[in-house]
Amino acid sequence: MTLSSSPSQTGLIGRSASALRPITRSFSRRRRKDVIAAYLFLAPGFALFALVILYPITRAFQISLYHWAIAPGTPSEFIGFGNYSKALHDPIFWRGLVNSGFYMAVTVPAQIVIGLAIAVLLDAHMPARTLFRTLFYLPVVTSWVVVSLLFRYLFITDGGLFNWFLHDATHVTGHNIDWLGQRWTAMVAISILGVWKGVGWSMIIFLAALQGVPRELKEAAAVDGAKAWARFRAVSLPAIRPVVAFVTILLVMGGFNVFISVYLMTQGGPQNETQVLLTWMYLQAFSFLDFGYGSAISFMLTLIVFALSIVQLRLFRRPSEAV
Amino acid sequence: MVVGDKRRARTLLGARLALLTVGAIVLIIPFAYMVATSFKQNTLVLQLPPQFIPHRPTTANYREAWNSNQFGHYFLNSLIVATATTILAVLLSSMMAFAFARFQFPGRRLLFGLLLIGLMVPTMMLLIPQFLLARDIGALNSLWGLVFFYTAMNLALNTFLLRSFFQDIPRELEEAMVVDGAGPWARYRKLIMPLSRPALATVAIFTFLASWDEFVWALTVINDPSRRTLPIAIALFQGEHQTSWGLVFAASLIAIAPVIAIFVTFQRQFVSGIASGALKG
Numbered sequence: 141m142t143l144s145s146s147p148s149q150t151g152l153i154g155r156s157a158s159a160l161r162p163i164t165r166s167f168s169r170r171r172r173k174d175v176i177a178a179y180l181f182l183a184p185g186f187a188l189f190a191l192v193i194l195y196p197i198t199r200a201f202q203i204s205l206y207h208w209a210i211a212p213g214t215p216s217e218f219i220g221f222g223n224y225s226k227a228l229h230d231p232i233f234w235r236g237l238v239n240s241g242f243y244m245a246v247t248v249p250a251q252i253v254i255g256l257a258i259a260v261l262l263d264a265h266m267p268a269r270t271l272f273r274t275l276f277y278l279p280v281v282t283s284w285v286v287v288s289l290l291f292r293y294l295f296i297t298d299g300g301l302f303n304w305f306l307h308d309a310t311h312v313t314g315h316n317i318d319w320l321g322q323r324w325t326a327m328v329a330i331s332i333l334g335v336w337k338g339v340g341w342s343m344i345i346f347l348a349a350l351q352g353v354p355r356e357l358k359e360a361a362a363v364d365g366a367k368a369w370a371r372f373r374a375v376s377l378p379a380i381r382p383v384v385a386f387v388t389i390l391l392v393m394g395g396f397n398v399f400i401s402v403y404l405m406t407q408g409g410p411q412n413e414t415q416v417l418l419t420w421m422y423l424q425a426f427s428f429l430d431f432g433y434g435s436a437i438s439f440m441l442t443l444i445v446f447a448l449s450i451v452q453l454r455l456f457r458r459p460s461e462a463v
Numbered sequence: 464m465v466v467g468d469k470r471r472a473r474t475l476l477g478a479r480l481a482l483l484t485v486g487a488i489v490l491i492i493p494f495a496y497m498v499a500t501s502f503k504q505n506t507l508v509l510q511l512p513p514q515f516i517p518h519r520p521t522t523a524n525y526r527e528a529w530n531s532n533q534f535g536h537y538f539l540n541s542l543i544v545a546t547a548t549t550i551l552a553v554l555l556s557s558m559m560a561f562a563f564a565r566f567q568f569p570g571r572r573l574l575f576g577l578l579l580i581g582l583m584v585p586t587m588m589l590l591i592p593q594f595l596l597a598r599d600i601g602a603l604n605s606l607w608g609l610v611f612f613y614t615a616m617n618l619a620l621n622t623f624l625l626r627s628f629f630q631d632i633p634r635e636l637e638e639a640m641v642v643d644g645a646g647p648w649a650r651y652r653k654l655i656m657p658l659s660r661p662a663l664a665t666v667a668i669f670t671f672l673a674s675w676d677e678f679v680w681a682l683t684v685i686n687d688p689s690r691r692t693l694p695i696a697i698a699l700f701q702g703e704h705q706t707s708w709g710l711v712f713a714a715s716l717i718a719i720a721p722v723i724a725i726f727v728t729f730q731r732q733f734v735s736g737i738a739s740g741a742l743k744g
Binding site for chain 1: 497510569577584615646722
């Protein structure tokens with residue numbers, strides 16, 4: 141066959157020809173070759189993935205059923221659900237669950253509302269739009285380590301920027317607050333960091349979704365004389381509903397997985413007051429070397445996150461969208 | 464009437480810009496203060512009222528961080544790890560994505576499903592079994608061990624994003640190459656890869672930044688101070704020198720400068736990568 145015709149034409153001819161032809165030997169040989177090629181392309185990546193991700197997934201639950209012996213070669217003692225009942229009787233586990241839940245409950249709605257508000261403001265022709273988008277996204281690309289230390293510095297009791305603003309500059313508070321030295325103020329500080337770091341992410345996704353809403357729809361509503369807020373609720377919000385659902389589910393997951401900011405801002409202190417599930421897990425596993433108990437905590441966290449995701453998927457699905 | 468509309472639109476735009484400016488300022492203040500502190504002498508870092516432009520600025524923190532506190536060395540460690548991870552992860556995941564996008568083979572749905580499970584499981588859940596694995600295969604305390612694990616951790620998302628991009632490349636081009644006698648490897652290397660530059664750039668940037676910033680895994684498996692990457696070096700440095708905020712932030716800014724440079728340069732890939740990941744997923 142000569143290649144006088146353009147590639148796309150050749151392709152079309154080739155395809156219709158092979159569709160009409162009965163399966164010949166050469167065709168099946170080509171298929172077998174293709175299957176081998178596919179496996180060869182997959183092999184290196186998938187082997188690595190299986191070893192480092194899939195195999196540990198199966199181990200995660202297994203380890204949680206043992207009183208795990210750290211030293212290689214020493215047998216571990218099987219204790220069934222002992223580590224799980226230990227967690228249920230551990231007050232700090234429960235405190236960690238409440239603290240993680242508090243962080244999630246504060247940061248998720250805040251990131252959605254503020255992120256959506258900024259996205260709506262940016263969804264128009266305006267000067268400096270890219271500049272704004274870049275600025276709002278800057279905290280998202282900055283490492284968690286750096287921003288956690290930064291906020292620890294901003295929340296210092298004497299000499300920190302927050303207390304200076306609240307006490308010295310605006311007199312909102314009568315004295316300097318010991319932000320990171322008490323449970324709830326520390327959780328508030330950690331949540332403020334979470335919102336500050338996260339709004340840019342939800343904003344970017346909401347903005348992309350809003351730009352996908354047909355302009356005619358928005359304009360038709362404007363001609364109807366609908367007020368901006370009513371227009372937003374009637375046209376834009378339903379159109380981006382699946383995206384709101386997606387963002388909410390991911391934010392809830394992320395909220396329960398809060399770790400680095402707590403680890404670096406309070407280390408779970410004072411006296412374990414600000415432990416969240418993952419800092420408690422990390423302490424158990426890598427300071428007390430109780431791998432079994434640590435695994436039980438992370439496994440329960442995973443179950444909670446999955447359960448919440450399923451509940452949210454149900455809640456977000458409207459009868460009309462159900463297939 | 465028309466003039467009134469125009470004026471109204473103008474006021475609306477003005478209100479938009481005013482609100483956005485206030486928001487942007489609030490968001491940027493912490494950064495501005497960090498930059499200011501990094502140029503202050505250590506005795507002045509907690510001085511009030513806050514100075515956003517230091518009275519007598521000094522670059523001593525930067526020089527000290529880079530030289531006497533080894534941050535130049537940690538920077539190099541991070542650069543090696545992030546670069547090697549990016550090359551390996553992009554290569555392996557593009558190969559997998561090619562197989563998923565272009566071939567029919569038994570087990571295709573199953574393997575892709577397993578990949579998606581890897582996307583959904585919280586990474587911290589795997590920390591303990593991964594640590595045991597790293598110990599057993601001798602990957603503790605080594606930069607190559609980090610590369611090995613970081614590559615694996617980035618495969619699922621990269622493959623997922625690349626596959627959907629590869630699927631959109633017209634099949635006709637490839638079939639023409641088949642007619643010419645080109646094998647799968649030639650199609651992958653000469654057709655799919657060159658046509659996918661924007662998508663490859665996106666996943667490369669994400670992978671680079673994820674490994675550049677990674678903290679928890681490095682904290683867990685690296686003990687030897689000379690093998691530290693920037694995130695753990697900064698965190699541990701702050702732990703040891705509680706009050707040297709100027710130094711801590713100088714080191715921090717050294718660490719985030721490349722990130723911000725990459726972000727500002729490749730903004731478009733960023734935004735489209737995040738949005739397409741979200742809207743398709």
